[in-house]
Amino acid sequence: MIDFVPLWTVILGLGVFLYVMLDGFDLGVGILYGFAPGREARNLVMNSIAPIWDGNETWLVLGIVGLLAAFPLAFAIIIPAVYFPILVMLLALVFRGTAFEFRFRDAEHRTFWDHAFNIGSGVATFAQGIVLGAFIQGFEVEGRHFVGSSFDCFTPFSIFTGIALLFGYGLLGAGWLILKTEGELQAWARRLGFRCFIGVGLAVAVVSVWTPLVDSRIAERWFSWPNIAYLAPVPIVTALLAIWEWRAIRGKAEVAPFAAAICLFAMSYLGVAISLWPMIVPHAFTLWEAASAPSTQAFLAVGTLFLLPVILMYTGWSYWVFRGKVRADIGYH
Known part of the structure; x- marks a missing residue:
């Protein structure tokens, strides 16, 4: 029988x-939006994500x-x-989406909607960070059921990951x-980007030390021999990417700051995957133990493998159509 779990x-x-x-960068734009230097700058910041922001949330539904x-x-x-953090995240995303639409159509209360868009983006990001931190720490499980409290997810570690994700996005x-x-708006973005980069660098360093302390099995995976030799490229590559990001933000490159940030997120994602593999419920169930029946996975795979390329092509086409610099004379309507 075919094993569909890897797929x-x-x-x-x-x-x-x-x-x-994808949704990370437009939530990040929303976080920075509150620091924009004026109304014209806010309009341009908003217009930079107007054509593609809602499509980015497709991947949340897929996940x-x-x-x-x-x-x-x-x-x-x-x-x-x-x-609770998922509920807060969804409410914040709804609030943020409402603010996005009403900002352009309710000019009389535009300042209110500006703040709503900024706060909604920040709250949704922080809630996602709480979920990430709670996931890394693991859950209290007996048999096949969660038996902890709904507030167990709020720990010093998860709160720190929530703050770290604000800097990351x-x-x-x-x-x-x-x-x-x-011009000046790009220079403003570089200044804020450098501050966020400092925060990301500190967060990666702290989480890299803190995560192995969460569970001895994670520490053994990273620091036992010969694993430490096999996994050494991960922190080395991450450090090189951090140098690339620092040089890109401080220099004149336009594509590199975004590309380097994506690569840093990819390495952080890889680090979490290495720490927890092959668990999908950390420290309780593996991917195979938590999987649905092979027949169910096979049935679902048929539709998914058909639709996924369509979604990827549509997403790529959207970004291609709206490529180039955002301008004041082309806005959201």
Whole structure:
């Protein structure tokens, strides 16, 4: 019988990473939006993501539905454990989307909607960071059920990852604005991007030390011999990417700040995957133990493998059509 778990692991991993990368940068733009120097600058910042921001959330839906369909046991444990941050995230995304639309159509209260868009972006990002931190720490499980409290997800570690993700998405957002803007607005994005980069660098260093302390098995995976030799390229490559990001933001490159930020996120994503593999419910169930029946996974794979390339092509086409610098005379209507 064909094992569909590796296929669904790739699909789910790809969906989560694309969500973090794509919706991450437009949430980052929303976080930086509150610091824009004036109304004209805010209009340009908003217009830089107007054509593509809502499509980026497609990957969130794919990730959640993929988890439910392919790994139902994991879904049944993880969702109750992080119910509150997920609820807050979804409400913040709705609030943010409402603010985006009403800002252009309710000029009388535009300042209110500006703040709503900024706050909604920040709250959604922080909530995602809480979920990430709680996931790394693991959940209290007995048998096949989550038996902890809905507030167990709020720990010093998860709160720190929430703050760290604010800086991370801010860095992605700054990279996008550097790519899409020019002149003084681009210089402003570089300044904020550098501050976010400092925050990301500190966060990566702290989490890299803190994560092995969360569970001895993670520490053994990274620091036992010969694993430490095999995995040494991960921190080395991350350090080289950090140098690239620093030089790109401080220099005149326009594509490199965004590309380097994406690569830094990819290495961080890889680091979490290495730490927890092959667990999908950390320290409780592996991918194979939490998977649905092979017949179910096979049935779902047929439709997914047909639709996924279509979604990828549509997403790529959207970015291609709206490529180039954002201008004041072309806006959202």
